[in-house]
Amino acid sequence: MVSQKESNFPVVLLWSSRVSVFFMSYMYHTDISFINLVWIIFTFLFSVKVTFFASILVMLPVLSWEFFLIYAVRVPSLQDLWIIQEYGSNFEWTMKKPVFEQAAIFMTVAQFFMMIGTI
Numbered sequence: 001m002v003s004q005k006e007s008n009f010p011v012v013l014l015w016s017s018r019v020s021v022f023f024m025s026y027m028y029h030t031d032i033s034f035i036n037l038v039w040i041i042f043t044f045l046f047s048v049k050v051t052f053f054a055s056i057l058v059m060l061p062v063l064s065w066e067f068f069l070i071y072a073v074r075v076p077s078l079q080d081l082w083i084i085q086e087y088g089s090n091f092e093w094t095m096k097k098p099v100f101e102q103a104a105i106f107m108t109v110a111q112f113f114m115m116i117g118t119i
Contacts, residue, residue, distance in 0.1 A: 028091075
């Protein structure tokens with residue numbers, strides 16, 4: 001049995017998060033994409049623990065906000081909310097394969113929630 005200190009899960013989680021965030025930044029050219037790219041560079045400069053701690057404090061709320069806006073823009077009953085009218089215009093693109101794109105965004109947010117358990 002592998003002890004907690006010898007586990008490779010944090011490293012695998014970090015690399016999968018880097019790849020997922022890179023693809024999100026590449027697929028969706030929004031204002032948040034710049035923050036995502038800065039986070040990717042940040043992950044190479046600091047240790048895994050520092051990266052996870054900063055990711056939980058900064059990137060988890062940013063990705064959750066992006067996740068909310070991407071989905072809320074597509075719900076007709078939420079179109080009258082001032083939040084959607086103010087910030088939703090950046091997220092009104094037509095998804096080419098909605099199931100795959102939504103699954104990718106959901107998995108990216110889920111990876112950042114998994115970081116909480118690794119610190």
